[in-house]
Amino acid sequence: MRKYEGDGEYMSQHTGWGPPQGPPAGPPPGPYGRGGGYGGGWGGWAPPPKPGVVPLAPYGVMEVLGGAFMTLGRHWKQLLGIALAAYAAALVVFGGALVLAYVALREDVERLVDTSRYDADAAPADFAPLVAAFIGVYLFGMLVLLTANAVVYASCPAVLQDAILGRRATIGTVWRRARPRVGAVLRVTLLMWLVAAVPMLLMVLAFTAIVLSLFALAVGEDGGFGWLLGLAVLGLLATGPVAVWLWVRFSFAPAVAVFEGQGAIASMTRSARLVSGDWWRVFGISLLGAIIAGLAGYALQLPFSFLEGIGGDGFGADGFGDGAPGTGTAVAILVTGLAFGLVAQIVSQVFTAAFPQLVNALIYVDQRIRRENLGATLAEAAAAPPQGPLSP
Structure with missing residues (x-):
């Protein structure tokens, strides 16, 4: 049976994306x-x-950044379509979890909100189920967001396969290629976040110590939280550079998981080998891509924030003009504001999630061109006719 071009295994074997067979070919x-x-x-x-x-x-820095922008320009429909579907599904799942948690703990929530019904003799342990539910829902939300990000991370190399070879792609083609690799990319993402977990916890600890110290000074007391702040800062200085070093070494892992069809551990090992010897170059270009993505994501939110501000200003300084609005008007204002905010967040999230991954995937391809003569193999693949239809 003839395989489609969207088949990841077929692409790896017949267009040169797979790992080199035998010893590396060396530099071209x-x-x-x-x-x-x-x-x-x-x-x-x-x-x-x-x-x-x-x-x-x-290629150098400008080719990497230019290639990432050109890929977004040519294939924005595929990336945006898959990303919107992933984040919309994540929003629905997380919203469902919130509803279930509220239904299960409705009495505790109402008791906490309505202070008139609060029992002064209640022990703090009475609110333990509410705290545990909050932590559980928060962790579940983080997992849902990481899963949505993994879908976007897997779709970026899948789109780049066609972008580099100069071939058109459809959402169906990209999804067939990315879908089998989402699990591996998610496992890679979880492992990479575990690498950064200790420095992130220390940053939270340091921030908490600062807040507690400022609060203690404001009320005229010595909270004695200086030792906590010092311990957190020292721990961050000790673990932060190690986490950054490991993060960069494993930065190619999502691309390897998609391009070469590797598992999570094998992808991270392969990434470490490709980064070895060029860590500072990979770090510099990746950091530049992340900064550009952050600035662009902020800029993309500005028009929506501006429109939201115009809508609010239309109702006067208090947001409602000379008089209180009717229920329908108030609901319309709330829905409009939430819609603008949601669209701004989704558009910004799509760009900030996709652009750095495109940059890292292009650096990965560049490393393989330099070390394994991948360029010649891809030139042959680009000259060959597509293997099978591209339609979904």
């Missing part, structure tokens, strides 16, 4: 686009082939 012969050129012959120069968003030769 010649200067590869400099001096002797790319296949120029007789010492002549010829530019490397560029069937898609980046040339099939080693």
